[in-house]
Amino acid sequence: MRRVGLLVVVLALLAPAVRAQDELRSFMIVRDSIPESLTGTPGDATRGRAIVANRSVGLCLLCHSGPIPEERFQGNLAPSLAGAGARWSEGQLRLRIVDAARLNADTIMPPYYRLDHLHRVARLFSEKPILSAEQVEDVVAYLATLKE
């Protein structure tokens, strides 16, 4: 078992550097939504809530307010997340998180799952989307529960 683990590590080291651009999962946009899950499986709403609440992971509450009462000092630059699941379908939420600029080029909403057309990204974050595909799905699952 240990040998298998070692083999995997060696293979990973030998593998040519994969361009991060290619590491994003492909997705299809239909009108104003991405109907299919980025991972092929539904996200986890509990994990999604934790991501939304975390100011250095989801960053959501810096700009949005939301029904997360234990987090004080929520932002008001953007609409409240309360009722997001009633206003939008999961597919619509997914596109708005992945790349809201596709719907409004002037949006303040950062592109959470996009790597191109970004400038001077800090080394620590370069070639990484703000959230992984799994995290995007978790946030979609959580927002979809916010019906009022």
Added chain:
Amino acid sequence: MRRVRIGLGLASIFAASFAAAQSGDSSRHSGYQDMGPALQKMQDDDSANPGMLFVQAGEALWNQRTGAANKACADCHRAAAATMKGVAVRYPAIPPGTAKPVDLEGRINLCRTANQKAEPLAGESRELLALTAYLARQSRGLPIAPPDDPRLGPFREQGAELYKRRQGQLNLACATCHDANAGKKLAGVTIPQAHPDGYPVYRLEWQSLGSLKRRLRNCLVGIRAEAYAYDAPEYVLLELYLMDRAKGMKLEAPGVRP
């Protein structure tokens, strides 16, 4: 009667827009006005403003001989209260015999190397902050007055362009927050209009005095952009634009900010 009222209304609108054109934009306000009364009081009271400790240290440096030339600033410039009044509100500017704008810190270092034959002071060092604060203090209360130098135009435009350019992983421009969303809350904090009217500023978050450059770097880190190198020209370009944008506003240095 209604016609008279409309006439008066139009007249007052014209008067207001004329006044706005005179002073820039009447809706502009300093970050000072977004602070609570306790912090405003701290800035206003010289015995409570921690920036004044730097001003005092700067005064000592002003009078201290240094460098191979063994000259003090005061040996040439005499009493700063008279000779340095109105200097800080003009910078960045293009020093005589050069072609590129420098900020006030850069001007101090030019004088050190050329006239005192001394090493330039390190950016953000206590000494450079102290001298800058001392000079800025001599212009406290004066309106920000960028020099009428046509050579500055293209540099200022580059600064404006930088200010409006989205960057970083969060893909935000200075203008996204400080023009379009100033006054709203980012988390619990009111987004200021980003006027450079208090620098160098004592920031409680820093527990220190700091330059505009340091403040700009904070924002770049916040949007997850690669901060420009400390000696990069971009900071001077941005400051040129910001000072022009704040033209006519009163310099508060040394300011206090949360």
